[in-house]
Amino acid sequence: MLLKDLMYGFVIVKERNALNLNELLDFTQKCYINGEISIAEYKKLYFELNKLGAEKPKSFIFNNRELIIDVS
Template identity: 40%
Template sequence: MSIHELRLMFLQLREYITDDVNELLDFSKKAYIYDQISLYDYRGLVRDLEDLGAVLPEIHY
């Protein structure tokens, strides 16, 4: 799955478009958890989105 395809999936489910790589990273994680994309696609998307500057949020306990 490409980032373009992820954006289209995002648009269909959220009904707005985003170019925010962090928001797309969160969306891809949820899509993987809910079995909407495969592990193979998820890993590729994470790599591509991180290359574009996406970062996971810091967890504060």
């Protein structure tokens, strides 16, 4: 799967364009978890998006009742 295919798939599923590269990265991860793309495709897309500037949050902190995302 190429980045262009990923972007097209995002539009089909979400019925809108991705807001940013990070949203495409999240979508890529979801596709992999759901078995829609292989690990090889996931790695290729991950590295391509990362090279363009996409990032996952630096750390996740789980509280008893809420998810706190620390991006500092």
